[in-house]
Amino acid sequence: MSIWLRVIIWSNCTTLMGVEGCECTRKSTRCRMYGMSSAIHWKAPEYEYREKGISWYWITMIVAVGFVALAAWQRNFLFGTFVVIAELLVLIWGHREPNIIEFSADEKELAINNTRYEWDEFSSFSVRESEKDLVFTFRPRGRIRIVLHVRVPQRHIGDFNALINEKVVHAQEDRSLVEVLEELLRF
Numbered sequence: 001m002s003i004w005l006r007v008i009i010w011s012n013c014t015t016l017m018g019v020e021g022c023e024c025t026r027k028s029t030r031c032r033m034y035g036m037s038s039a040i041h042w043k044a045p046e047y048e049y050r051e052k053g054i055s056w057y058w059i060t061m062i063v064a065v066g067f068v069a070l071a072a073w074q075r076n077f078l079f080g081t082f083v084v085i086a087e088l089l090v091l092i093w094g095h096r097e098p099n100i101i102e103f104s105a106d107e108k109e110l111a112i113n114n115t116r117y118e119w120d121e122f123s124s125f126s127v128r129e130s131e132k133d134l135v136f137t138f139r140p141r142g143r144i145r146i147v148l149h150v151r152v153p154q155r156h157i158g159d160f161n162a163l164i165n166e167k168v169v170h171a172q173e174d175r176s177l178v179e180v181l182e183e184l185l186r187f
Contacts, residue, residue, distance in 0.1 A: 039106035040159050044151055046098035048130070050186040060090055094187060103150065105163055110138075110150070117148070119167035126173040133157070136164070137173060 064087035071080030104111040109118045122138045129135075134157050138148040152160045 039104045040156055040163065041102065041104045042153060042156060043100050043102050044153070045100055048151070049098050052094055052186055056094070056186060057091065060087065060094070064090075090187075105160060107163070107167075110148075112148075112150075119164070121145075122148075122168045124169045124171040125164060126171050127161075128175065136160070138168070139171070139173075 064083055067083040068080050071077065071083060101113050102111075109116045111117075117138075121140060123141045124139045126137045126139075127134050128137070130151065133151050133153050136150045136152060138150065140146065140148075
């Protein structure tokens with residue numbers, strides 16, 4: 001994907017994640033890219049990349065071959081075709097490294113590359129710890145809108161937390177089943 005937003009269709013959410021190597025600055029001057037003043041800026045990868053060994057790829061292929069054999073035995077060729085396409089996507093997406101995107105936050109809005117979200121668009125946010133930083137989850141006011149997950153590096157958590165505590169209500173939430181499975185499967 002050319003932008004940082006990655007839509008996870010099966011969970012109806014968009015994951016915004018950044019991991020090590022994030023570059024952040026807090027500037028009191030006007031931001032040239034977003035036109036914001038007194039903004040916090042950082043760069044982060046599109047999602048948290050997890051290294052996969054050769055055995056991970058072999059295991060996914062063995063599982064896929066098992067499902068294709070089951071589909072052939074049941075004479076369900078549509079399911080067999082679906083499994084082959086899904087395995088190809090798992091192999092391609094599992095190997096792809098994330099793109100680096102730019103974040104910016106100020107008193108008015110959160111900007112992700114060229115997309116801006118005003119603070120009043122979010123009904124609540126929650127925070128959970130990750131390996132090297134914190135993940136802020138923003139819930140939108142509407143039901144059909146996407147959930148945003150923003151990974152903020154350790155050195156700017158205080159500034160970012162102080163900024164959003166004034167704008168959005170904090171709510172405690174657990175991780176979704178998709179997030180737990182994603183971490184367990186190292187995807």
